[in-house]
Amino acid sequence: MSYFNDVNDMVASEIRVILADDHPMMLIGIEHEFAEVSTIRLVGTARNSTELIALLNSKQCDVLVSDYAMPAGDYGDGLALFSLIRRRYPDIKIVVLTMLDNPAVVRALVMQGVTCIVSKSDAATHLIPAVHAVHHGGKYYSPTINEIVQSIDWNRRGRGSSNVLSQRESEVVRLFASGLTVNEIAEHLSRSKKTISTQKSKAMEKLGIEREIDLFRYALENGMVTSSQKNSDSPPSTE
Structure with a gap:
C-alpha cells in the first residue's frame, strides 16, 4: 500500500x-x-x-x-x-x-x-x-x-527533533567502520576519547541503532567506507 x-x-x-x-x-x-x-x-x-x-x-x-x-x-x-x-x-x-x-x-x-x-x-x-x-x-x-x-517501532530511541548526523558524528561513524578504535579516532581527530565515544553514541541513537555491528553495517551499506575497507564482517574494537 x-x-x-x-x-x-x-x-x-x-x-x-x-x-x-x-x-x-x-x-x-x-x-x-x-x-x-x-x-x-x-x-x-x-x-x-x-x-x-x-x-x-x-x-x-x-x-x-x-x-x-x-x-x-x-x-x-x-x-x-x-x-x-x-x-x-x-x-x-x-x-x-x-x-x-x-x-x-x-x-x-x-x-x-x-x-x-x-x-x-x-x-x-x-x-x-x-x-x-x-x-x-x-x-x-x-x-x-x-x-x-x-x-519500524517509531517509539524507540532516536525521537529527538534533530535526527540527522552532524558532520563530526558522520566522521566518527566512518572512521569507526573503517576499522579504527575509539582511541585511534580520538588521536586522529585530536579529540578526547570521551568526546568520540559520546559522538558515536549520539549517532547510534539518531539512527535508531543499538548494536555496534549494525552501525558497522549501516556505514557499509551507505558508502561511508570504501570497498577496500569492506574486509571484515565484525565491527572494530572500541578500545
Whole structure:
C-alpha cells in the first residue's frame, strides 16, 4: 500500500525534475519513464554530488529525484547530502531512490522529513506518483519501503527533533567502520576519547541503532567506507 495526497485528483502543472544516480542504466531507464509523462520535465541528470550541486546552482528545479548512495563526489551522499540540499535549496522537494532495505536508513530519512521514498527493487513507475506527491506536499512510499515503514517501532530511541548526523558524528561513524578504535579516532581527530565515544553514541541513537555491528553495517551499506575497507564482517574494537 502506498500513501499520497490524492495525487490523481490534482491538476498538475509541469514539474521540473533533476535526477541523480551513479548508475548510467538507471538514469536511462528513469529518463524513459519520465519522457512518457507530460507533467514532468527532466531538466538535468547527475552522477554524483559534485555534478548535482552544480546542476542545482544552474537549473530551475522543483523536484530532485536522487539515489541515496552515491559515494563519489565532493558533497558526500545519503543523509548528509540531503541535509545540505534542504538547507541550501529549501524550496526544492526531494524524492529518495534507494536499493537499501535497512530500517535504520528508512527511519532516518523519514525523521529528517523525507516524505517520498522509492525502492529500486520496485518498478521505476513508482517514481511518477512520488514526484507528483512530493510536489504537492504529499507522501509516497513504494511497496517495499512501505513494508519497512510499517515494521519500524517509531517509539524507540532516536525521537529527538534533530535526527540527522552532524558532520563530526558522520566522521566518527566512518572512521569507526573503517576499522579504527575509539582511541585511534580520538588521536586522529585530536579529540578526547570521551568526546568520540559520546559522538558515536549520539549517532547510534539518531539512527535508531543499538548494536555496534549494525552501525558497522549501516556505514557499509551507505558508502561511508570504501570497498577496500569492506574486509571484515565484525565491527572494530572500541578500545
